[in-house]
Amino acid sequence: MDFKTEFKPLTVQPQEIEGKSFEMIDEEIGEHPFTEEQYPVVRRVIHASADFELGKSMLFHKDAITAGIQAIRSGKKVVADVQMVQVGVSKNRIEKYGGEVNVYISDDDVMKEAKRLNTTRAIISIRKAIKEADGGIYAIGNAPTALLELIRLVKEGEAKPGLVIGMPVGFVSAAESKEELAKLDIPFITNIGRKGGSTVTVAALNAISLLAEQV
Numbered sequence: 001m002d003f004k005t006e007f008k009p010l011t012v013q014p015q016e017i018e019g020k021s022f023e024m025i026d027e028e029i030g031e032h033p034f035t036e037e038q039y040p041v042v043r044r045v046i047h048a049s050a051d052f053e054l055g056k057s058m059l060f061h062k063d064a065i066t067a068g069i070q071a072i073r074s075g076k077k078v079v080a081d082v083q084m085v086q087v088g089v090s091k092n093r094i095e096k097y098g099g100e101v102n103v104y105i106s107d108d109d110v111m112k113e114a115k116r117l118n119t120t121r122a123i124i125s126i127r128k129a130i131k132e133a134d135g136g137i138y139a140i141g142n143a144p145t146a147l148l149e150l151i152r153l154v155k156e157g158e159a160k161p162g163l164v165i166g167m168p169v170g171f172v173s174a175a176e177s178k179e180e181l182a183k184l185d186i187p188f189i190t191n192i193g194r195k196g197g198s199t200v201t202v203a204a205l206n207a208i209s210l211l212a213e214q215v
Helices: 014-028 039-049 052-056 064-073 083-088 091-095 108-117 121-129 144-155 174-182 198-214
Strands: 058-060 078-080 101-103 137-140 163-166 188-191
Touching: 014 039, 039 052, 039 058, 039 198, 052 058, 064 137, 064 163, 064 188, 064 198, 078 083, 083 101, 083 198, 091 198, 108 121, 121 144, 137 144, 137 198, 144 163, 144 174, 163 174, 163 198, 174 188
Parallel strands: 078 101, 078 137, 137 163, 163 188
Antiparallel strands: 058 188
16 A cells, blocks of 8 residues: 555545535435434434444434424523533524523532532533523533433423433443433434433434424
């Protein structure tokens, strides 16, 4: 192989790169079970991860897309479990309708309470979030403990999220937390297994906000 040969990209135009990527995804994904509403979310998750297995493992509550669009267009808050999610979200599309993207995990009161109770900041941040983001979108891509706590609070009637995008990555409780989310009769977007993460959670949320603009 001649490593001196200069590689030339197909294009350097951002929109053309994205468009070509989507074309390649559409060609390669093959048969899939997703609806016309769900597929744009799946496609952006694959685009963000280059992982068809992850994309094909996604699960949607039947009302997930509609609920997410409604939450954004109603100006509901978005709660991120970590700053990585907050930074990646296209905030202009959220703020356009009066919403905002919040993350509580590094708040002083959350850190103090987590230390006092000897538990994770992720758990305490969710307990704080439900008091401030009724009907909002919860985007959890990093902390399975945050997702499990939100599930517990939903079951107990204390939390009423508009949509839960729960796609945490990891080995400890990640797959299990998503299995529990998929059992709830509330709008959710999740995936099967250990894969996930902040990047794909952001991709799913950004896809929903794009759909909100188009409706």
